[in-house]
Amino acid sequence: MTAELSHAARASGAAVDDPLLTVADLSVRYGRTTAVNDVSFEVARGEIFGLVGESGSGKSSVCGALARLLPRSAQLTGAVQFEGKNLVALPEKAMRRVRGRRVALVPQQPMTSLSPTSTIGRQMQWYLGDQLENREVRETLAAIGLRPVLDRSANLPMGFSGGQLQRLLIAIASLSHKPSLLLADEPTTTLDATVQAQVLRLLLELRERLDLSIVYVSHDLAVIAQVCDRVGVMYGGRLVEVATVQELFTAPRHPYTQALMSAMPSRSQRGERLRAIPGSASGANRLPGCPFAPRCTRALEVCHRIMPAAEQIGGSMVRCHNPEVGP
Ligand SMILES: Nc1ncnc2c1ncn2[C@@H]1O[C@H](COP(=O)(O)OP(=O)(O)OP(=O)(O)O)[C@@H](O)[C@H]1O
Ligand code: SF4
Numbered sequence: 001m002t003a004e005l006s007h008a009a010r011a012s013g014a015a016v017d018d019p020l021l022t023v024a025d026l027s028v029r030y031g032r033t034t035a036v037n038d039v040s041f042e043v044a045r046g047e048i049f050g051l052v053g054e055s056g057s058g059k060s061s062v063c064g065a066l067a068r069l070l071p072r073s074a075q076l077t078g079a080v081q082f083e084g085k086n087l088v089a090l091p092e093k094a095m096r097r098v099r100g101r102r103v104a105l106v107p108q109q110p111m112t113s114l115s116p117t118s119t120i121g122r123q124m125q126w127y128l129g130d131q132l133e134n135r136e137v138r139e140t141l142a143a144i145g146l147r148p149v150l151d152r153s154a155n156l157p158m159g160f161s162g163g164q165l166q167r168l169l170i171a172i173a174s175l176s177h178k179p180s181l182l183l184a185d186e187p188t189t190t191l192d193a194t195v196q197a198q199v200l201r202l203l204l205e206l207r208e209r210l211d212l213s214i215v216y217v218s219h220d221l222a223v224i225a226q227v228c229d230r231v232g233v234m235y236g237g238r239l240v241e242v243a244t245v246q247e248l249f250t251a252p253r254h255p256y257t258q259a260l261m262s263a264m265p266s267r268s269q270r271g272e273r274l275r276a277i278p279g280s281a282s283g284a285n286r287l288p289g290c291p292f293a294p295r296c297t298r299a300l301e302v303c304h305r306i307m308p309a310a311e312q313i314g315g316s317m318v319r320c321h322n323p324e325v326g327p
């Protein structure tokens with residue numbers, strides 16, 4: 001059994017044995033826009049949990065809430081239990097001891113997090129300090145393909161490829177304070193398919209070496225399938241299905257998950273953005289019933305009035321009045 005499967009096998013879609021992170025009824029509002037609505041999920045130690053959904057479904061707002069890195073206008077409710085603390089209620093001063101240390105973030109665009117005018121060696125020194133002299137750390141950096149960065153540390157960031165810089169930032173985020181949770185919000189969107197595959201391999205390797213838990217955000221179900229143990233599918237600010245990758249791909253229950261599957265690019269086109277599902281998600285988070293009702297081919301009358309409750313079907317958690325219940 002591969003490492004990924006052994007992690008996946010420990011957990012059903014709905015619950016995990018040993019949660020590092022428990023998100024309960026999390027909501028994020030920006031003024032009158034409810035970007036995230038009553039979202040609950042758990043992440044086990046050493047698990048990679050994917051969040052997938054169309055643009056605007058609330059994935060980044062969930063990540064921002066976990067790191068408490070949202071604009072001042074954002075209103076947070078619910079609870080995020082992590083290492084004995086509720087991060088939603090933590091004062092900012094205490095949150096600063098968690099952010100970057102216990103919970104680390106990988107930015108989408110590596111260049112925005114690096115100074116263009118300081119050498120890579122200097123910047124590694126800022127983040128890693130004496131650890132840079134540590135043999136184990138240097139071996140880890142070399143093992144994850146960063147030997148050229150170590151060898152050419154007098155160069156500026158522009159002397160390296162986007163993929164090398166992204167891998168370096170992931171390594172820095174993971175190694176500098178040995179966090180237990182890494183938040184990766186679309187870390188490969190700007191990279192080509194080959195480099196994307198290297199970054200995904202790196203995340204799997206770091207998870208094994210450091211026993212990291214990772215929340216991995218992507219538009220792309222094919223990427224999620226390569227790297228995640230379990231997946232949460234978001235639509236209109238709601239988590240509509242949570243399942244192991246295996247179960248999600250063999251028995252998708254929610255009509256939106258099924259639509260995402262059928263919109264997946266073919267193998268030859270992997271890495272591209274999701275193809276469009278008919279209709280638009282615009283305004284979905286303001287609907288009184290199921291946010292997917294206007295686009296759903298299985299919608300019942302009740303769907304337009306009442307938001308379905310979370311229900312367990314097989315190993316999956318599903319919010320739907322008329323889910324696929326077959327094997
Ligand atoms: N700072 C903000 N102020 C007001 N509304 C916001 C803000 N940030 C996000 N939103 C709104 O919240 C909703 C969720 O946005 P979010 O960025 O979390 O979605 P996403 O799933 O990450 O989308 P994408 O795939 O495009 O990154 C959207 O309707 C978006 O317009
Ligand atoms: S609740 Fe109704 S509208 Fe929503 S996904 Fe299920 S069947 Fe479709």
Ligand SMILES: [Mg+2]
Nearest residue numbers: 059060061185
């Ligand atoms: Mg986003």
